[in-house]
Amino acid sequence: MSIAFSNSSEVFIFILLCSVYVCSCLWIYGDAATRDMGAKGAILPLVFIIAAALFLILGIYWVLVVWPIGYIAWFILRPKSSHVIDH
Amino acid sequence: MLDKLHKEHIVAKEGFNRWLIAPAALGIHLCIGSVYAWSLFNPSLIKRLGVVTSAADDWSLRSVVWIFTVAIVFLGLSAAVAGKWLEKVGPRMVGSLAAVCWGGGFMIGGVGILTGQLWLLYLGYGVIGGIGLGLGYVSPVSTLIRWFPDRRGMATGIAIMGFGGGAMIAKFMIEPFIKFFYKAPEYLGSVNGIDLITDETGRRFAEVAGQLKEVVVVGLNDVPNMLVPGDPGVYVVASGTVGVAEAFFTLGAIYFVIMMIAAFSYRVPPEGWTPKGWEPPPEDKQHSMISQHSVHIDEALKTPQFYQLWIVLCFNVTAGIGVLAVAKTMMNEIFGTTLPDIVDFGFASTYVLMISVFNMCGRIVWASASDYLGRRNTYWIFFALGIVLYCSIPIIAQQVSASPSVMWLVLFYAVTMLIFTMYGGGFATIPAYLADIFGTKYVGGIHGRLLTAWSSAGVFGPLAITSLREISVKNAINDLVEKIDPAQFKEKFGAGVEQLDQLVAAKTVTINKLMDIAPPGTVDPTSSLYNTTMYLMAVLLFVALVANALMRPVNARHHMKE
Numbered sequence: 001m002s003i004a005f006s007n008s009s010e011v012f013i014f015i016l017l018c019s020v021y022v023c024s025c026l027w028i029y030g031d032a033a034t035r036d037m038g039a040k041g042a043i044l045p046l047v048f049i050i051a052a053a054l055f056l057i058l059g060i061y062w063v064l065v066v067w068p069i070g071y072i073a074w075f076i077l078r079p080k081s082s083h084v085i086d087h
Numbered sequence: 088m089l090d091k092l093h094k095e096h097i098v099a100k101e102g103f104n105r106w107l108i109a110p111a112a113l114g115i116h117l118c119i120g121s122v123y124a125w126s127l128f129n130p131s132l133i134k135r136l137g138v139v140t141s142a143a144d145d146w147s148l149r150s151v152v153w154i155f156t157v158a159i160v161f162l163g164l165s166a167a168v169a170g171k172w173l174e175k176v177g178p179r180m181v182g183s184l185a186a187v188c189w190g191g192g193f194m195i196g197g198v199g200i201l202t203g204q205l206w207l208l209y210l211g212y213g214v215i216g217g218i219g220l221g222l223g224y225v226s227p228v229s230t231l232i233r234w235f236p237d238r239r240g241m242a243t244g245i246a247i248m249g250f251g252g253g254a255m256i257a258k259f260m261i262e263p264f265i266k267f268f269y270k271a272p273e274y275l276g277s278v279n280g281i282d283l284i285t286d287e288t289g290r291r292f293a294e295v296a297g298q299l300k301e302v303v304v305v306g307l308n309d310v311p312n313m314l315v316p317g318d319p320g321v322y323v324v325a326s327g328t329v330g331v332a333e334a335f336f337t338l339g340a341i342y343f344v345i346m347m348i349a350a351f352s353y354r355v356p357p358e359g360w361t362p363k364g365w366e367p368p369p370e371d372k373q374h375s376m377i378s379q380h381s382v383h384i385d386e387a388l389k390t391p392q393f394y395q396l397w398i399v400l401c402f403n404v405t406a407g408i409g410v411l412a413v414a415k416t417m418m419n420e421i422f423g424t425t426l427p428d429i430v431d432f433g434f435a436s437t438y439v440l441m442i443s444v445f446n447m448c449g450r451i452v453w454a455s456a457s458d459y460l461g462r463r464n465t466y467w468i469f470f471a472l473g474i475v476l477y478c479s480i481p482i483i484a485q486q487v488s489a490s491p492s493v494m495w496l497v498l499f500y501a502v503t504m505l506i507f508t509m510y511g512g513g514f515a516t517i518p519a520y521l522a523d524i525f526g527t528k529y530v531g532g533i534h535g536r537l538l539t540a541w542s543s544a545g546v547f548g549p550l551a552i553t554s555l556r557e558i559s560v561k562n563a564i565n566d567l568v569e570k571i572d573p574a575q576f577k578e579k580f581g582a583g584v585e586q587l588d589q590l591v592a593a594k595t596v597t598i599n600k601l602m603d604i605a606p607p608g609t610v611d612p613t614s615s616l617y618n619t620t621m622y623l624m625a626v627l628l629f630v631a632l633v634a635n636a637l638m639r640p641v642n643a644r645h646h647m648k649e
Contacts (some may be wrong), residue, residue: 001305003535005555008558008623011550011555011623018547019398022539026388026539027394030386030389031389033385033386055170071259084644
């Protein structure tokens with residue numbers, strides 16, 4: 001872990017941002033499932049997880065850019081129709 | 088053969104006693120709960136070759152402590168991934184695979200220890216064992232909730248109580264097994280009677296039967312740290328066995344057998360089964376948080392309620408880890424110095440044991456109470472009371488430093504124990520909360536995905552604690568240095584204040600050493616080192632409180648069609 005904090009507010013913000021990040025991975029997975037994407041729906045969350053691991057373990061900050069890019073790409077490219085899963 | 092494990096083949100016959108499921112679930116959780124006893128392996132793992140003390144080629148503590156974190160991360164990931172599969176194949180298949188992974192993980196880890204391959208230990212215990220943890224953790228949840236629709240909280244509380252108590256039971260197996268398999272290394276004699284050669288890498292050698300053999304030297308100060316008490320002197324490296332690999336094999340076999348028996352005891356209730364005389368609560372205003380409709384496992388990820396519960400679990404666990412990690416240190420550092428006649432080694436050991444006991448009891452007590460209080464109200468209590476308790480710890484620490492009194496010790500004990508019951512209670516009540524909100528059909532799978540909150544807390548908690556302590560120590564040292572005469576500082580540490588960062592990094596300058604030269608009347612900042620940790624944890628609990636307060640029933644558009 002190669003992250004240094006200078007005060008407790010930074011730690012708090014970091015925890016909040018990490019929570020949003022993890023929840024966003026789960027949300028995109030669920031959104032993909034409601035659009036019948038099957039296993040392909042796991043690709044983007046997996047990329048996000050790998051980026052987070054690289055950031056936390058190796059301190060590579062720039063890989064996190066995949067998160068906003070991925071999200072924008074997702075909203076543009078995802079299948080247009082979604083449905084409630086009830087089976 | 089595998090087909091026999093499928094849920095269609097384990098539907099209970101008429102008259103099956105539903106209480107038989109509880110001990111099976113408890114059995115699996117007691118086995119996998121032993122993961123919390125990981126730290127008991129550390130002293131042996133770092134003496135794999137040296138046996139009596141660490142040899143040059145032994146693993147460092149830093150390299151083995153992360154295995155526990157890897158296991159917890161894989162617990163969350165496997166539970167999240169396997170949750171959907173669990174709903175498809177049923178608890179026996181998942182429980183059996185959990186037994187294979189958890190028992191097998193120990194076996195592979197044991198091979199890693201025997202051969203000195205650290206990566207095998209990470210793969211075996213951390214990755215494969217971690218997958219076994221996740222599968223084992225979620226396997227009984229939905230089954231129990233379906234068998235006990237009238238007492239969801241109590242049923243899941245019984246199982247998850249096992250996870251809290253697993254470490255306590257493991258302690259009584261791990262230490263005796265390690266001692267049983269321990270074989271002392273060859274003793275050459277006292278250090279004065281042996282000609283030792285030190286090579287350029289710092290390793291020490293002695294001539295044994297005309298051959299140079301690597302040795303380790305045990306000094307008088309090392310004797311208390313020996314796994315099995317022995318004489319100080321010179322021992323031949325790799326001539327004995329520390330017993331941990333053999334303990335791994337034995338534990339793996341025991342856990343495998345118990346978990347398989349438990350998995351084969353699982354039965355699922357017939358479709359539509361309810362306990363005799365029990366009617367589902369009406370969906371009126373009073374019971375509005377208990378839904379009679381089910382939400383699909385994937386659909387649940389698109390509801391705000393899932394993320395509210397994620398925050399509730401994650402921040403409750405992070406706060407719990409925060410106080411778990413510092414409570415023992417606080418007891419020793421603050422109360423051990425202010426009330427040394429009471430807080431001795433025995434007192435501190437009992438305190439650690441009581442942490443496990445209260446954590447375990449909190450799981451069954453709070454989860455059962457939630458059946459009567461309601462799930463949202465139970466978490467209200469956790470967070471509202473938790474904020475008060477966390478904020479009171481710095482005040483207690485400050486008071487005991489200013490005027491040592493047993494009253495503050497009693498108060499600290501009571502406050503921390505109550506926090507530990509709520510930490511355990513948070514884990515045990517969440518499956519029933521999920522069943523209330525999302526229905527019972529996919530609760531096991533949804534619970535699995537929610538456990539990513541636990542994995543995340545497993546990273547946040549330690550990160551927050553270490554960071555906040557570093558910040559507090561740095562600030563305390565800076566404050567003390569400002570009060571100290573620079574000439575006196577230079578005389579004491581042999582370097583000026585301008586080199587403070589290097590002196591702190593080399594542990595030459597510490598708070599205790601600065602207090603030696605601080606002006607009279609300077610307050611020792613040790614008791615306030617954990618204030619920011621406690622306040623941050625209280626803030627996290629406040630966020631969780633808001634998330635819980637905003638909990639509403641799931642919008643009907645997410646419900647599955649009947």
